[in-house]
Amino acid sequence: MSMRSCLLVMALIASTSACSKKETTVTTDQGKVTVSQDGNKATIKDNKGSEMKIEQGKLPDNFPKDVPIYPGAIATMNAADPKAAMVTLRSDASKDEIAKYYTDELKGQGWKIQASTDLGGLFTMIAVKEQRRCTVTVTADQTQKGNTIAITFEGNVSQ
Structure with a gap:
């Protein structure tokens, strides 16, 4: 699909x-x-x-243990299959705070930051580890104060 x-x-x-x-x-x-x-x-x-x-309001059961969840963020939706997963979260923290957290925490978990872009209202980072790829995107929530965090994975998501 x-x-x-x-x-x-x-x-x-x-x-x-x-x-x-x-x-x-x-x-x-x-x-x-x-x-x-x-x-x-x-x-x-x-x-x-x-x-x-697909499920609303929680993390997928196979959410990777080496990918952090921003403290206080609330899961809004997830979608998962054996080879890929996507999670959306919502946080009241600033985009810059969230971006720094994911950069530091993913590096600390052994992920290599392959690319990182900050376009003002949008932050995107791609990290790789072993045969897996993780993309973190942070955007301003247009309907309420705060930011939406989208995390997507490719590869063996259950590690």
């Missing part, structure tokens, strides 16, 4: 998250995707057997 298709399906889930159990099939240019939803949880399966789990 492409990232674009995944994001479209995630938007569909977010817009109907208050619903109880529900199953929907979405047809994209890449095939059919079945979304099974139960409250704040959803499972997405494509016609090739790939599966992704």
